[in-house]
Amino acid sequence: MSKVPALNGLFETSLYVADPDRSARFYESLCGFSEVDRSDRLIALAVADRQLLLLFKKGASIKSPYPAHDGQGELHLAFAIPATDLAAWETRLREHGVAVVERRQWPRGGISLYFRDPDGHLIELATPGVWTVY
Numbered sequence: 001m002s003k004v005p006a007l008n009g010l011f012e013t014s015l016y017v018a019d020p021d022r023s024a025r026f027y028e029s030l031c032g033f034s035e036v037d038r039s040d041r042l043i044a045l046a047v048a049d050r051q052l053l054l055l056f057k058k059g060a061s062i063k064s065p066y067p068a069h070d071g072q073g074e075l076h077l078a079f080a081i082p083a084t085d086l087a088a089w090e091t092r093l094r095e096h097g098v099a100v101v102e103r104r105q106w107p108r109g110g111i112s113l114y115f116r117d118p119d120g121h122l123i124e125l126a127t128p129g130v131w132t133v134y
Contacts (some may be wrong), residue, residue, distance in 0.1 A: 012052040016071035078124035
């Protein structure tokens with residue numbers, strides 16, 4: 001069996017949204033992400049160095065020149081934050097009128113803040129100590 005070739009991390013992740021412009025404004029305003037590309041089916045936001053959040057219009061990628069994909073329901077993703085910025089994020093969410101639906105202390109010491117985006121996706125801000133690898 002051959003050796004597993006290298007992976008350089010998670011490059012992009014996708015959410016499927018009703019209104020990509022509305023979702024982009026939400027993430028740009030709340031998180032400071034910046035738009036790096038757009039088309040009739042998606043808006044790509046820069047999250048961090050070499051990391052993208054793709055906001056696909058629901059159903060727009062089912063019949064396109066690309067491999068078909070779409071998503072339904074309330075999806076989940078998490079952003080890593082430094083533990084020292086936890087209080088600042090709690091303040092920022094409050095200032096933007098975003099309700100924290102849960103604040104969880106994990107057995108390894110990490111803390112997660114959960115909130116919903118405009119499409120109901122569950123977004124997590126997680127400090128180190130959530131998983132053995134983080």
